[in-house]
Amino acid sequence: MSTPDGRNGIRIRHLDVPDSQQAILDAWKKNPKPSKTYNTDHGRERGRMSFDVEMPGKEALVEMVRKQVESLATEYNYAGRNISLASSQILLYFEGEGCPVHCDDQDAADQDYGLGTVMFNWANQLVALLYLSTEGRDFEGGKLHFPNADLYVDAVAGKLVTFPGHFKYKHGVTAIQSGARSLLQTTWRFDL
Template structure:
């Protein structure tokens, strides 16, 4: 697959899903966790985000995304490989939050290779983001952007954005000006 600018490998689909906005808000109010700052391998802050709200229905959403990723496997030369879920989390971005440009193909490998070591998964990882909120209704700002592809994506409930995790697909999120942006982030691995 040739992706000179990173645009060719970005896939967008629109799925009919249940409205989870109130479920997420209720789950957050019942068990709020403080925002944390997460760093990329380069040490730059990725922004202040709140991760992994325990909410009813998350497993069903992950399964919907799995089915979509499996149908995309052939487009990424992953057809016939076993798929596994590497991570899933509900991301909540509140006013003032955002995420600098980064790539997702990095794993901390402290246990095996030493503190601060990062491993890259160049050829076997897909990221799939499923929007659970809508720009202009639930939040303002918070655009997903891919600078290498000169592409900005508006958030709409049910929009699925899938792309490889490697450096050609660097992406970020502009600052939330108001409201709350929520989505399900999943990372999928394929056997090599």
């Protein structure tokens, strides 16, 4: 799928995934971690969400996403480059939580370049979001929004949204009105 105004870096596919919503909620209840607040690259709060719920089957989901990202490599001019997983985490958003617009392609570089410095990896990063819950069934609100493309993405379990992490693909999540929104967020790097 191309974005409506010609920015054609957003890809949406549908995968067959097991119903994981209850397993994620059960795992979180066994080891509830307080929701954390993170800042965007411009210092604004990203919002509150629970990160990295440990759940059975997460590794299989990551491998499923890896295969999809590898199959998209040529579309992003990454053909022939080695792929590596930079991060993977289960995100669990509860009522009232969301995330303001931000870009994912940033690494804190305080130790090497000074306090508050952010380094961008423009040429080698893809973000892949795999929905594990469905809007209207598991939660209300919580739409993924790409303002540069004027695109809102509805959440359906198994929907995989892939896009470059750089500033052209800034995105955010509207506040959850009820229920809980869960997804697997993975970040992939390609050798330069």
